[in-house]
Amino acid sequence: MISNMPHIPGTAGQKLARGVGRLLRMMDHAILTEFTPIRGLRVDVISLAPGGDIWIVECKSSRTDFSCDRKWHGYLEWCDRYFWAVDSAFPQELLPVEHGLILADAHGAEILRMPPETRLAGARRSRITRSFARAAAIRLQAGLDPQAFSGAVF
């Protein structure tokens, strides 16, 4: 068990993220949830395609959830493609049409609109890929061997 990432997602946003993760897994992307590309920004879902492309998906559970988000503009520069993921009750007309759109629930998802690609520069791609790699591996080790994080392993 990985205690800080519950197996049964709790919030409405986490449910959407699980469904998005399943879709992306079927597309052979590797995903990470609640990832921090840089201090002060935390994205709901980030994925790494086999060829290295990076997608970011923000999950919005309600009009309020979207309206209160002041940070999403900052996510755009950390990915090749940016998507919103919402459930079927969400008022889609709120969302900027220049971004991707994913219809999701806790069990799966589908892409309704594929956004244009904005290619990351090489140095930034390297940086975020390394950061993604380290975050994923550290979370994995935390789940498999919690004592490695206790500070008293000797």
Add this chain to the structure above:
Amino acid sequence: MISNMPHIPGTAGQKLARGVGRLLRMMDHAILTEFTPIRGLRVDVISLAPGGDIWIVECKSSRTDFSCDRKWHGYLEWCDRYFWAVDSAFPQELLPVEHGLILADAHGAEILRMPPETRLAGARRSRITRSFARAAAIRLQAGLDPQAFSGAVF
């Protein structure tokens, strides 16, 4: 639970790998066990330092385990530093002195000899970092949401 990576390591080599993982975590490396940098090669432990350096550690539990390994030469070109990890009973004189040496057990480890650095070329570093990132994230998702891998998620 992550079924293909038991929490309590089983083999002698896996016990050493756990101890090595704890040491590397204390050094702020992110680690992955049983990683395949390229088809046909599987390394015991690979780690990614904060600055992007990549280390590979092969765990050898006995003279026979070392003597029967025909593949380790192939690992050298996939890392910046290469180490052997052995327990205190292992005959260290068998090991090439040009590589690093780590003394390990299931609970921890220490570096006895730091090897010289052989810098990876940029393209190879990018490739292996991406591959590391994807492997770690896919294993993590497999543990958190096994149904994402069932092929019947919709």
